[in-house]
Amino acid sequence: xxxxxxxxxxxxxxxxxxxxxxxxxxxxxxxxxxxxxxxxxxxxxxxxxxxxxxxxxxxxxxxxxxxxxxxxxxxxxxxxxxxxxxxxxxxxxxxxxxxxxxxxxxxxxxxxxxxxxxxxxxxxxxxxxxxxxxxxxxxxxxxxxxxxxxxxxxxxxxxxxxxxxxxxxxxxxxxxxxxxxxxxxxxxxxxxxxxxxxxxxxxxxxxxxxxxxxxxxxxxxxxxxxxxxxxxxxxxxxxxxxxxxxxxxxxxxxxxxxxxxxxx
Amino acid sequence: xxxxxxxxxxxxxxxxxxxxxxxxxxxxxxxxxxxxxxxxxxxxxxxxxxxxxxxxxxxxxxxxxxxxxxxxxxxxxxxxxxxxxxxxxxxxxxxxxxxxxxxxxxxxxxxxxxxxxxxxxxxxxxxxxxxxxxxxxxxxxxxxxxxxxxxxxxxxxxxxxxxxxxxxxxxxxxxxxxxxxxxxxxxxxxxxxxxxxxxxxxxxxxxxxxxxxxxxxxxxxxxxxxxxxxxxxxxxxxxxxxxxxxxxxxxxxxxxxxxxxxxxxxxxxxxxxxxxxxxxxxxxxxxxxxxxxxxxxxxxxxxxxxxxxxxxxxxxxxxxxxxxxxxxx
Ligand SMILES: Nc1ncnc2c1ncn2[C@@H]1O[C@H](COP(=O)(O)OP(=O)(O)OP(=O)(O)O)[C@@H](O)[C@H]1O
Ligand SMILES: [Mg+2]
Numbered sequence: 001x002x003x004x005x006x007x008x009x010x011x012x013x014x015x016x017x018x019x020x021x022x023x024x025x026x027x028x029x030x031x032x033x034x035x036x037x038x039x040x041x042x043x044x045x046x047x048x049x050x051x052x053x054x055x056x057x058x059x060x061x062x063x064x065x066x067x068x069x070x071x072x073x074x075x076x077x078x079x080x081x082x083x084x085x086x087x088x089x090x091x092x093x094x095x096x097x098x099x100x101x102x103x104x105x106x107x108x109x110x111x112x113x114x115x116x117x118x119x120x121x122x123x124x125x126x127x128x129x130x131x132x133x134x135x136x137x138x139x140x141x142x143x144x145x146x147x148x149x150x151x152x153x154x155x156x157x158x159x160x161x162x163x164x165x166x167x168x169x170x171x172x173x174x175x176x177x178x179x180x181x182x183x184x185x186x187x188x189x190x191x192x193x194x195x196x197x198x199x200x201x202x203x204x205x206x207x208x209x210x211x212x213x214x215x216x217x218x219x220x221x222x223x224x225x226x227x228x229x230x231x232x233x234x235x236x237x238x239x240x241x242x243x244x245x246x247x248x249x250x251x252x253x254x255x256x257x258x259x260x261x262x263x264x
Numbered sequence: 265x266x267x268x269x270x271x272x273x274x275x276x277x278x279x280x281x282x283x284x285x286x287x288x289x290x291x292x293x294x295x296x297x298x299x300x301x302x303x304x305x306x307x308x309x310x311x312x313x314x315x316x317x318x319x320x321x322x323x324x325x326x327x328x329x330x331x332x333x334x335x336x337x338x339x340x341x342x343x344x345x346x347x348x349x350x351x352x353x354x355x356x357x358x359x360x361x362x363x364x365x366x367x368x369x370x371x372x373x374x375x376x377x378x379x380x381x382x383x384x385x386x387x388x389x390x391x392x393x394x395x396x397x398x399x400x401x402x403x404x405x406x407x408x409x410x411x412x413x414x415x416x417x418x419x420x421x422x423x424x425x426x427x428x429x430x431x432x433x434x435x436x437x438x439x440x441x442x443x444x445x446x447x448x449x450x451x452x453x454x455x456x457x458x459x460x461x462x463x464x465x466x467x468x469x470x471x472x473x474x475x476x477x478x479x480x481x482x483x484x485x486x487x488x489x490x491x492x493x494x495x496x497x498x499x500x501x502x503x504x505x506x507x508x509x510x511x512x513x514x515x516x517x518x519x520x521x522x523x524x525x526x527x528x529x530x531x532x533x534x535x536x537x538x539x540x541x542x543x544x545x546x547x548x549x550x551x552x553x554x555x556x557x558x559x560x561x562x563x564x565x566x567x568x569x570x571x572x573x574x575x576x577x578x579x580x581x582x583x584x585x586x587x588x589x590x591x592x593x
Binding site: 003006010018086087089093095 | 318319320322340343344346348350352353354356357358359363367368370371372373399415
């Protein structure tokens with residue numbers, strides 16, 4: 001009997017109840033993106049000038065990307081917490097599908113990111129961001145952001161089960177994710193960066209997902225230089241390659257970790 | 265031999281963590297429908313044993329079977345048949361008590377309706393009805409413990425593993441828990457229970473194993489273990505602590521083993537032969553020497569005595585402070 005699907009739904013539902021029970025969590029996950037959009041939009045948007053276009057519009061896709069990447073760390077901290085509190089022990093003595101715990105977790109975190117993207121998009125629209133392509137392309141842009149964040153959830157699932165302390169997961173991922181989202185084209189055009197950083201930024205998948213979203217929203221400034229690397233010339237394919245690779249490597253690793261997990 | 269089947273079996277379990285040997289070749293067997301009490305001091309390997317038997321931990325070597333199924337080869341089949349309550353209550357703090365139990369029911373695949381009904385039954389049985397719809401975060405330690413135990417019973421599993429199920433419960437809750445456990449056993453469940461409380465093993469267990477340093481150092485019924493310690497105990501409390509030494513010398517003539525002296529409580533424990541003769545003799549000796557006694561009596565050895573003589577240590581719960589106790593041959 002394969003119980004993967006119903007079990008994953010039970011787990012995802014349980015995770016969502018937690019968001020409901022801790023209002024602070026919901027406030028944090030929705031207010032923080034709003035704040036980002038407003039702060040970056042008004043502070044940087046006023047200070048940085050992109051010829052022939054609004055920097056604010058350029059910025060939005062970058063803020064979307066950064067926020068969903070940060071959102072994926074929830075997967076790691078939540079699993080570490082469940083491990084610490086012995087909940088994973090309880091699950092592991094039940095006759096349920098083992099992969100369902102991880103699948104349910106990554107799925108509920110995906111839903112969380114959907115909510116965050118909706119809030120951010122509405123805030124963006126309110127301050128003048130516009131989609132200059134079609135609704136279909138815009139939705140494809142959002143979908144790509146979500147796929148990318150979902151694949152990172154699996155990386156974080158592995159990290160969370162390995163590290164076992166929610167605080168350490170949060171701190172460690174901050175150290176990695178901060179440079180990853182800043183040494184990229186999220187907030188500046190990568191051409192403006194000094195060479196070593198530029199090369200990193202050009203191959204950084206956070207850049208490609210941002211580039212793809214920006215193209216799909218029609219937010220590339222007119223007259224912006226053509227990207228010179230394959231990664232940024234084919235940002236959708238390049239992003240999907242990263243996403244598939246991350247899941248292919250980290251989902252089995254995380255599952256193996258889960259099977260051997262003990263709370264202490 | 266009768267048609268008694270073994271429901272839980274462990275053979276030569278070994279588990280090491282670096283230099284620490286948690287299990288050093290531990291074996292046990294629990295016949296169907298019986299209760300095995302696993303008794304041992306802190307760090308003896310009780311929890312490690314439970315973790316192996318409940319599919320949570322793979323031993324370095326050894327074999328384990330639950331309900332005839334190999335634990336290492338078919339963990340999921342084993343999980344269908346067991347209920348587990350670990351040493352530390354594993355309840356989801358953000359869910360209410362009811363949601364916790366319903367979730368467990370669904371993960372046992374009882375179906376939504378049965379999961380709900382069963383949760384309501386258990387909340388009733390474990391006296392959690394008033395708190396049922398509050399997040400478990402607001403529960404007291406004892407309430408969490410009971411909720412965790414209720415979780416183990418959701419699917420009415422035929423085999424139960426309870427790791428220190430009454431630690432942290434007040435005396436009334438403990439008595440209630442004992443009743444629950446007795447009724448489970450009356451319904452035919454097979455149970456392995458670890459405990460720090462010797463009285464609990466005495467009350468609930470058909471058989472007891474005493475574990476120390478990762479191996480079984482004694483096994484039998486509570487009576488077997490008491491007999492192993494031998495005879496009865498003469499308990500004497502002297503009024504003047506200065507008389508303890510003299511009393512000990514006098515009583516050596518009726519003693520059949522080590523006399524334990526607790527200077528703090530002015531208490532002597534004298535192993536002696538069965539019958540009232542040693543008591544009469546002791547009173548005569550002490551009275552003759554003019555030693556005033558505030559209490560004297562005979563008692564059967566308790567599991568504490570068994571434990572002390574088997575491990576050379578008191579149970580963790582009542583470790584005396586250094587120097588208060590000396591043992592004289
Ligand atoms: N994950 C681990 N890493 C290192 N050592 C461990 C680990 N788990 C258990 N041990 C060690 O193994 C030994 C047995 O531990 P176990 O938890 O089985 O004891 P216990 O009998 O349950 O004790 P207590 O009564 O305190 O619960 C102890 O020395 C413990 O320190
Ligand atoms: Mg223990």
